Structure formats: structure tokens, C-alpha cells
Amino acid sequence: MDLILSAIEILMRWDVALALLAGSVGGVLIGAIPGVGPAVAIAILLPATFSMDPIVGLTVLLGIYGSSMYGGAIPAILINTPGTAVNALTTYDGYPMTARGEPRRALSLAYSASFFGGVFSVICLILFAPLLAKVAPMFGSREIFLAALLGLILVVVAHRGQALIAGALACLGIFLNTIGMEPVKYTQRYTFDQDFLGSGVNLIVVVLGLFALSQAFVLLMDEDEKVHITKLRGGMSQGLRELARHPRVTAVSASFGVLMGMIPGVGEFTAQFMSYTYAQKSSKRPQDFGKGSSEGLIAAETANNAVPAAAMVPLLALGIPGEALTAMMLSVFYVHNVVPGPGLFQNDMDFVVALYLALLILNVLVLGFLLFATRALVQVVKIPNRFLGVCILTLSFVGVYSLRNSATDCLIAAGFGLFGFILKRLSLPAVPIILGMVLGGIMEVKLRSGMARVKEPLDFIDRPISFILFIIIILVLASHILxxxxxxxxxxxxxxxxxxxxxxxxxxxxxxxxxxxxxxxxxxxxxxxxxxxxxxxxx
CATH class of the missing domain: 1.20.5 (Single alpha-helices involved in coiled-coils or other helix-helix interfaces)
Structure with a gap:
């Protein structure tokens, strides 16, 4: 109880409250605009959060991360265009409801399912926080190295049909992280006597290039389309009552979201498809799925909104991000000398619980905002693509230049923006590059510190957790090859x-x-x- 009171005290500040409000409302707006997405918004906001307190900056980013999926359901249901990538499954049953004249029912059901998934995951993780605090100190350098390696492997094999190119891009990210000053003996690596490479390739510059600038190029090249939006009539609260009629699907989908969110490299897509498949197989009317089934819509929205809180577990407990968005948040920790990992759970447990409570409050704010502001909010879908592209392009270059007041960083970001644009046109993933940069740095440091006590190869896995992680890596690779x-x-x-x-x-x-x-x-x-x-x- 004292821990929760300490966490509440951290949140009882005007700047934290303002960050919660701005993040929740801004995330919904970003999610409701097709073609932008939370990755672009977080990439643009990263330079601004470096000057804030850690709890304030992370609250803004968590607000955008957690609430963008709420907003992404709006265009997915009304115009059959997902606002964010993870809302693609929402179109399967959301848009057919709109086509038969039930847009209000579909939106209210999506909001309610998202709210339950978000709250369920936060409550689960608050209850499990003491257990995580006991387990986290068992991870030493070798265990964190193997956990980071496992996360990188899971990210690669998750791109089914593109595992080879995903692995190559992850290796590119690891190589980019090695450019500059070597972290132990402080020698120059791959700088080729170029001064601008002496400090390395900045992660935020690469993030802004691959996600923000590349998306701006895509929007500028696409033609604007006229969007017809169905008018909404009546209240938006009926979904809460309808959600109560499907407790089994709701609970199982939220559980899938929590479990999949805690595994690095898995995320929303796997959780969604597993919950959707379960809902269809266990339904009394499986023929309705894809034609406007309320159970299908509940399964998709509950699962994807249960993931964000769960995805913070490997980030906070081990300092290992499982996807691009949490990798971006990790940079905020490092800037403020707050090191995620076992020490964070031992020394700053109230800070961890405060982040979870912020996610809980976030879901309440977003649901209240959407129940009353949906009719006005749907108009953001009509914003022209090229106008959005110009805005993103301008804000991205301002953010890159503000990092170190360097025009060279702008050129590097533009180069990665062009590379990201090519990847998008070829339908290739950019996420492995970011995770390769982040996890590559973690793996290098932990491997060097872990090898100091290793005399034989088997000594690296002579402890229970390291041995279990090694076996999991072997099983993942074997199953992928099979x-x-x-x-x-x-x-x-x-x-x-x-x-x-x-x-x-x-x-x-x-x-x-x-x-x-x-x-x-x-x-x-x-x-x-x-x-x-x-x-x-x-x-």
C-alpha cells in the first residue's frame, strides 16, 4: 500500500497531469489520422522530451503509445482504413457494421473493448510488480545478454517470409551502433577519419529518418482522396453493455495481449490473431466473423490495447525493448541517467508503479474523451495527405537540428529517410534496424562484462536463468528452421x-x-x- 501511495505522490504534479492529458488526447488524434501513427509522433516528440523530467517525458510518450490504438479504430471502422497498423484487424468486422448502418455500435464496442484490455493489463502488472522485483535481480550480465539476443532473434523470426532480410537489417543496426567511440577502451571504430562520425550515429536521428521522414515522403507522393464519413447519431455508451455479454472472449483476448506483450518481438499482431482465431473457433456463430461480428471486433481491440502496458515489462525489468516504440522510450531513460533493469526495480519501484498508474489513468481519460468527442474527432480523417507530409517533414528536421544544432545530422536523417522510403515501397521492415542498434549496444556491453568471469564456453550458461534462456534460443531457432x-x-x-x-x-x-x-x-x-x-x- 505504501508503494502505491508513493507512486500516487509522484503523479500528483501539475506537469505530470498536463502530460497525461496531452499524451492521451494527442495520441487519439494521431491514431485517427491514417498514415501518421504513433511511431512518427513519438519520433518527432523525442527531442522535446529530453528537456523534461523522466516521469513527464515518459508519460507523454506512454500516452501517445497507449491511446493511439483507440483513435486508430475510428477510420478503420468508418472508412475501412486503419489509423495505425495494429488496427488492420479491426476493419474485418468494424467496417461491415458500418456498411449495414451500425457505425455507432461498432465504435462504442471498440472503445469499450480497448478500455477493458488496457485496464486489465495494467492491473495484472501492478499485482505482479512485487514478483518482478524479486526476479529481476537474478539477471546478471550473461542473462541480460542472452535475453537481448533472444529478443533480437524473436524480432527476426516474427517477420515470416522476410526473416532473412529482417536479419540482415538487424545486423545493419548492430553495425551502425559500433560506429564511433568504442565503450570500453574508447578507441575509434569505423570513423574513417571523419570527425562527424566520431560521436557515432545518433539513434534519434536514425529513428526520425526511418519513421518520420520516410512517412512524410510517402504522404507527399500519394494523392489526396475524398473521404465520405457516415454520420453518427445517438450516444456512444451502448458498447459497455454489449461487452458484458461476452465475458469469455474479452478475458481471453486480454490475457493473450498481456502474455504476448511481455515477449520481446511479438507484440500486438500475434496477440490479435491468436485472440481472433480463438474467438472464431469458440463462437456459436463463426460464419459471422469478417461480416460484422461483435465477438471478432472485441477480440481484436481487447488484445491490441492490452499489449502496451505488458510491453513495458522487459523494458523496465531488463532494459530490453521488444519493438521500435519501446526502443525510442529507452533513449529517454538514458538521457536522464535512469537505467532500466534490475536496479530500477530494487531502488525505484515507486517510479515503476507510477508509470503503470499513469497508464491506468490514461485509459480512463481516453474513454471519457472519446465518448463525448467522437463526432468532432472523425473530421481529422479528412486532413489531406500532402498537408500532413509537409508538417511531418518540417517538424522532423526541426527535431533533428535541435538535438545537437548540426546540419550534418539533418543530412544523415534525410539519407535514412530515403532508405526508409525505399523499404516502405518494397514492403520491407524498418523495425529490425532500430532494435539492432539498441540491443546491439546492450549485447556488446553485457558480453564484455560477462566474459570476465568465463573461463570455458559452458561457463556462460552455468546458471539456471542463463541456461533456460539458452535452451529457449535453441528451441526458437530450431522451430523456425523446421x-x-x-x-x-x-x-x-x-x-x-x-x-x-x-x-x-x-x-x-x-x-x-x-x-x-x-x-x-x-x-x-x-x-x-x-x-x-x-x-x-x-x-
Whole structure:
């Protein structure tokens, strides 16, 4: 109880309250605008948060992270265009509801499901905080190295069908992190006698380039489209009552979100599809899914909003981000000399609980805001793409220049922006680069400190947690290799069946053609013989 009171005392400040309000409302607005998304907004705001207190800056970023999915449901339901990438599954059942004249019901149901998922995950993590405080100190340098390596591997294998390119991009991120001053002996690496590379490649510059500038280029090149929005009539509270009719789907989906959020590299997409699949298989009306099923909409929105709070667990307990957004937040910790990891849970547990309480308050603020402001909020969907692109481009360059007052950083950001634009056009992931930069630095430092006590290779995994992490890494790699082998085997079988079918079809057509020609020849010869007999009769 004393811990919660200390956390409440941290939050009882006017600047924290203002940050909560700005983050929650701003996140909803950002999520409701298709083509922007929380990654772009957080990337732009990062330089500004460096001058704030840690709790204030993180509260703003958490507000955008946690509330953007609420706003992303609005265009997904009304115009079949997800506001954020994780709202793509919302379109499956949300837009069909709008098409049959139930937009208000779909929105209120999405808000209610999102609220339950967010609150459920925060409560679970507050209850488990004492347990995490006991487990976190068991992680030493070797364990954190293996956990970071596991997170990087999970990020790579999560890109099914693109694992090779994702691994290459992750390696690129690790290489970018090695440029500059080496962290132990302070020697120059890969600087090529260039002064601007002496301080390394700044993570925020790369983030702004890959996410903000690349998205600005995409918006500037896309044409503006006229958007027709269905008018909303009536109140927005009926979803709360309808949510209570599906307690099983709601609870299971929220649980999936919490579990998947705590695993680095997994995140919202896996949680959504697992909960959606479960809801469809356990439903009494599975044929309605994809056609406006309330259970499908509940499963998608509950799962994705349960992830943000859970994703803070590996970040706070081990200092390991599981995705690009939490990797960006990690830089805020480092700027203020607040080091996430076991020490944070031992020495600043009230700070950790304050962040979770901020997420809890955030969900309440967002739900109240949406219940009364949705009709006005839907108009942001109509903002032209090119206007958004110019705004993002301007704010991004201002943010990059404000970091070190360096025009070189602006050029580097522009280069990464162009690279990110190419990745987007080729449908390739940019997230592995960021995680490679962040996790690569963690792995290098922890590996060097851990190797000081290692005499033989097996000494690296001679402790229970390190051994368990090593076994998990082996199992993940083995399962991925097995899955790739099965996919290739199925592909070869499908190609062989298609080839056999086409060959059989060709033979069949050839036989039919020969038979037809043979019959046709007999018919023609018969006619000729009849004609010859008639001619002989005439003469």
C-alpha cells in the first residue's frame, strides 16, 4: 500500500497531469489520422522530451503509445482504413457494421473493448510488480545478454517470409551502433577519419529518418482522396453493455495481449490473431466473423490495447525493448541517467508503479474523451495527405537540428529517410534496424562484462536463468528452421501437383483433340466417297 501511495505522490504534479492529458488526447488524434501513427509522433516528440523530467517525458510518450490504438479504430471502422497498423484487424468486422448502418455500435464496442484490455493489463502488472522485483535481480550480465539476443532473434523470426532480410537489417543496426567511440577502451571504430562520425550515429536521428521522414515522403507522393464519413447519431455508451455479454472472449483476448506483450518481438499482431482465431473457433456463430461480428471486433481491440502496458515489462525489468516504440522510450531513460533493469526495480519501484498508474489513468481519460468527442474527432480523417507530409517533414528536421544544432545530422536523417522510403515501397521492415542498434549496444556491453568471469564456453550458461534462456534460443531457432523447411516442402508439393495437373490436362486435351480429328477425318472421307459414287452415277 505504501508503494502505491508513493507512486500516487509522484503523479500528483501539475506537469505530470498536463502530460497525461496531452499524451492521451494527442495520441487519439494521431491514431485517427491514417498514415501518421504513433511511431512518427513519438519520433518527432523525442527531442522535446529530453528537456523534461523522466516521469513527464515518459508519460507523454506512454500516452501517445497507449491511446493511439483507440483513435486508430475510428477510420478503420468508418472508412475501412486503419489509423495505425495494429488496427488492420479491426476493419474485418468494424467496417461491415458500418456498411449495414451500425457505425455507432461498432465504435462504442471498440472503445469499450480497448478500455477493458488496457485496464486489465495494467492491473495484472501492478499485482505482479512485487514478483518482478524479486526476479529481476537474478539477471546478471550473461542473462541480460542472452535475453537481448533472444529478443533480437524473436524480432527476426516474427517477420515470416522476410526473416532473412529482417536479419540482415538487424545486423545493419548492430553495425551502425559500433560506429564511433568504442565503450570500453574508447578507441575509434569505423570513423574513417571523419570527425562527424566520431560521436557515432545518433539513434534519434536514425529513428526520425526511418519513421518520420520516410512517412512524410510517402504522404507527399500519394494523392489526396475524398473521404465520405457516415454520420453518427445517438450516444456512444451502448458498447459497455454489449461487452458484458461476452465475458469469455474479452478475458481471453486480454490475457493473450498481456502474455504476448511481455515477449520481446511479438507484440500486438500475434496477440490479435491468436485472440481472433480463438474467438472464431469458440463462437456459436463463426460464419459471422469478417461480416460484422461483435465477438471478432472485441477480440481484436481487447488484445491490441492490452499489449502496451505488458510491453513495458522487459523494458523496465531488463532494459530490453521488444519493438521500435519501446526502443525510442529507452533513449529517454538514458538521457536522464535512469537505467532500466534490475536496479530500477530494487531502488525505484515507486517510479515503476507510477508509470503503470499513469497508464491506468490514461485509459480512463481516453474513454471519457472519446465518448463525448467522437463526432468532432472523425473530421481529422479528412486532413489531406500532402498537408500532413509537409508538417511531418518540417517538424522532423526541426527535431533533428535541435538535438545537437548540426546540419550534418539533418543530412544523415534525410539519407535514412530515403532508405526508409525505399523499404516502405518494397514492403520491407524498418523495425529490425532500430532494435539492432539498441540491443546491439546492450549485447556488446553485457558480453564484455560477462566474459570476465568465463573461463570455458559452458561457463556462460552455468546458471539456471542463463541456461533456460539458452535452451529457449535453441528451441526458437530450431522451430523456425523446421517451419521454413515445412513451408518449402509444401510449396514444392503444390508446384508438383500443379505441374502434374497441367500435364494431365494437356494429355487429356491432346487425346480429345486426336480423337476429334480422327472422327472428323472419318466423317470427311465418308462424305467424299458418297460424292464420288454420285458422280459415277451421273456419268
Amino acid at each position: 517451419r521454413v523447411w515445412r513451408d518449402r516442402k509444401e510449396l514444392k508439393e503444390a508446384e508438383w501437383q500443379n505441374k502434374t495437373a497441367s500435364t494431365s490436362f494437356g494429355k487429356l486435351m491432346s487425346r480429345r483433340k486426336n480423337s476429334f480429328l480422327k472422327d472428323r477425318g472419318k466423317e470427311v472421307r465418308g462424305r467424299h466417297s458418297k460424292l464420288l459414287r454420285r458422280l459415277k452415277g451421273l456419268f
